[in-house]
Amino acid sequence: MKDNIVLGMAVIGLLALNIVTIVYLQYSIQKFTSEEQVTALASGTTMLCLNNPPIDIYEGSCNLTMIWGNRITCQINATDPDNNSMSYAAVFLTDPSLFNVSSIGIINVILDESNIGNHTLRVFAFDDSTCENNAYYEDINIEVIDDNHAPYLIRNIPDQSLRKNNAYTLFLNNYFGDPDNDELTYEALIFNESYISITISNSSLTTIRGLECGLAYFNIIASDPDGLINVSNLVRYSVFGCPLSDSGGSGGGGGGGSSGIDLSCISDWRCSAWGECMPNGTQMLTCRDYKACSYRDYIRNFTRNCTYVPETIICEEKWECSEWSTCINNTHLRTCIDRNSCGTKIAKPNETESCTPIPSCFNGIKDGDETEVDCGGKCGACKVTEQPAQVGINRNLIIAAIISTLAVIIIIIVITPHIKKIIAAYLAKKRLNEMPLYLNNEQKQMILNLMLNIQDLYDDDKHSDAIAKMPQVIKIFFENLVGTDKEVPKSIRKLNNRLLESILIDFHQSTIKTNIKSYLQAFIDKFIAHLFLVAKLNGKDALILPKERENPDAKSIDKIFLELSNIYIALQFHELPEAKYLYKNLLKEYNTFEKEDQKQCYNEILHVYNVIKYLEKYY
Known part of the structure; x- marks a missing residue:
């Protein structure tokens, strides 16, 4: 209530003082005719530009040692402190230029033998801000090497005769080699397991032990780390030293001690590579006797344990983007959201593109056919305000003006907060x-x-x-x-x-x-x-x-x-x-x-x- 009384009294005092001042000025002010043009300036929009540039470009899913002849598909990545979306570009600093890097960092290429050697790739990473410090680059060294080669047989593993319950040893590394100097692993495929047993250690030391008298055959399979294999010659071991009753029969005409195996047909066994690891944790290798010495036993399958890696379920990105913004700092902006929330950005569309700004009547810049900032030409005439010229003023007029001014200042201090709010609300409603x-x-x-x-x-x-x-x-x-x-x-x-x-x-x-x-x-x-x-x-x-x-x-x-x-x-x-x-x-x-x-x-x-x-x- 007290505030309302003060406000009312202030308004009445202001009105009374202004009436007295107006009457006095009517007799004191001379006629004047003078005009002065005043051009109004429009305010522009200040763009916020706070940004940390990308850092730490790294190879991501790419192996920087690449093998020619193989298809290479991988993605280079970079880190952005502000978690902005990233785009990429690259250029080779060495000749020749091996491949291009897509805007999302994807490399998809098959290199040829002429690319073998060391190369330097400069990779640029850009974040999607419009600030000047939105780029970063690093040099990445890439080595292209020869393709992997399968192991090879240095020389045939010799046939042997072996007394029952005795053992014969050999080192398989003396019989197999690898062009890439890879470490090899070995497995034995025995076709008469009742006669011999074979044990292979990590050092390639192989122990062959006679179990029963007779003829046994086996192949050795050598594998490199990438699964490429080679198979040895078919090795024959003859186990002897058994009583006549253990050797399979008396054998008339001097033929005693035979195992009963027909040697007129020598098998030619050839084996495939190990197949894919199955969900049950095993993989299969198939061997075929191309001589088909036995129509009942010319195909044999072998299994071994392996570690099954389930296939990764790929989330299909589904990007939806807003409309492009107006051209600001020569750049269109938009926001893209993955509706499937995959968490990857492989197929994310660009959120920025370059543009040429169109002259505007409210951008705070004198452009187009404007005669002043944001006015003139197609923006309409610049505002003109009539301003009176100075006239002769006597002392009484000065005193009255000072009194009136002081009174207006006092009233403004009292009522401005209320009037300002009401006016602001009214203008906001209109606008x-x-x-x-x-x-x-x-x-x-x-x-x-x-x-x-x-x-x-x-x-x-x-x-x-x-x-x-x-x-x-x-x-x-x-x-x-x-x-x-x-x-x-x-x-x-x-x-x-x-x-x-x-x-x-x-x-x-x-x-x-x-x-x-x-x-x-x-x-x-x-x-x-x-x-x-x-x-x-x-x-x-x-x-x-x-x-x-x-x-x-x-x-x-x-x-x-x-x-x-x-x-x-x-x-x-x-x-x-x-x-x-x-x-x-x-x-x-x-x-x-x-x-x-x-x-x-x-x-x-x-x-x-x-x-x-x-x-x-x-x-």
Whole structure:
């Protein structure tokens, strides 16, 4: 009540003093005719450009030792501190140029024998920011080597005669070699296992022991680490030293002691490579007797244990991109989201492309056919204001003018906060009639009253109570906006306004991740500003909303959040020019910070920039 009486008295005093001054001036002011043109300058948009360049280019899935003749498909990667999307380019510093690297870092090539040797590839990584420091490069050394070769048989393994229960030893490394000097492993394929046993150690020491009298045949299979094999000659071992009854019969006509095996046909066994490892942990090798000495036994299959590696299920990326932005700093921007959330970026479309800016009447630049900044030519005539020339003024007139000026200053100090809010709300209503609204007046008023109650608790130093009530108000806001406080990002996308969707999703995430306790006042002002992005502002609201925040002792990060509060207060009334002005000052303060301090407030500054950009569409 007291404030209303003071306000009324101040208004009456101002009216009375102005009437006296006007009457006096009518007799004192001479006629004048003079005009002066004043050109109005438009304000531009300040772009936020905070970025850390990519670092640490590495070979990713690529083996930098490449074998000619094989198809090589792999991906080079780099690390970006800001987790921006990456694109790549590359150039060989040595001749010849072996291959190209795609924009997503993919190498897909078959090298030939002429490429054998050492090569240096310079790889460039670019993040999707529009800042000047968005690139980084590293030199990668690549060696192209000869193809892998199968083991070879140095000489035939000799046939032997062996007494029963005795053993014969040999080193298989003396009989097999490898062109690539790979370490070989060995297996024995015995075709008469009842007569001999074969044991092979890691050193290739092989022990062949006679079990029963008779003729036994075997092959040795040598394998290199890549699974290429070679098979030895068919080796014959004759086991003797058994009593007549053990040797298979008396044998008339001097033929005693025979095993009964027909030697008229000597088998020619040849074996395939080991097959793929099956889910049961085994792999198969097939050997065939090309002489077919026995029609019942000319194909034999052998198995061994292996480690089965299940096939990796590949997630198919499904990218959806927003519309390209206007041309800013010679660059179009857009945002692409993988709807399948694969977590990979192999097929991600480019989010930036170069462009030539189109002259604009509100970009803060004198371009096109403009005669001044953002006016003249097709932008329309520059504003002209008539300004009176100086006339002779007597002492009484000066005294009256001083008195009137002092009175006006006093009245302005008293009534400006109230009048400013009402005018701002009225202008916002006129200017933003086309802005889509998603909350009705009843919903808006309920949420606004709840938040103002939290503001009262904060003003009374009941910070804990204010913080405790905040989650409930946030939940009510999103329930009224999209019908649920669950799966908010997915629900918000139904608004069909990509920039507003992005702002509200980011705001929702900040309510989860941001330490609200540390900057509660800034968050309250931010919340109310977001409320009036989706609801109508009227004159009644203007009288109860907060005025500018002040804290002369604020330092560093605290000062940034204080300025963010004032920007959001301006945005509550949709005072876009005021918000832009405060934003420019905020950037100047931000640029004086150390990098660690900048990281703490980067996301908040970027968010308020997007809110300004959204309102500018309807201003």
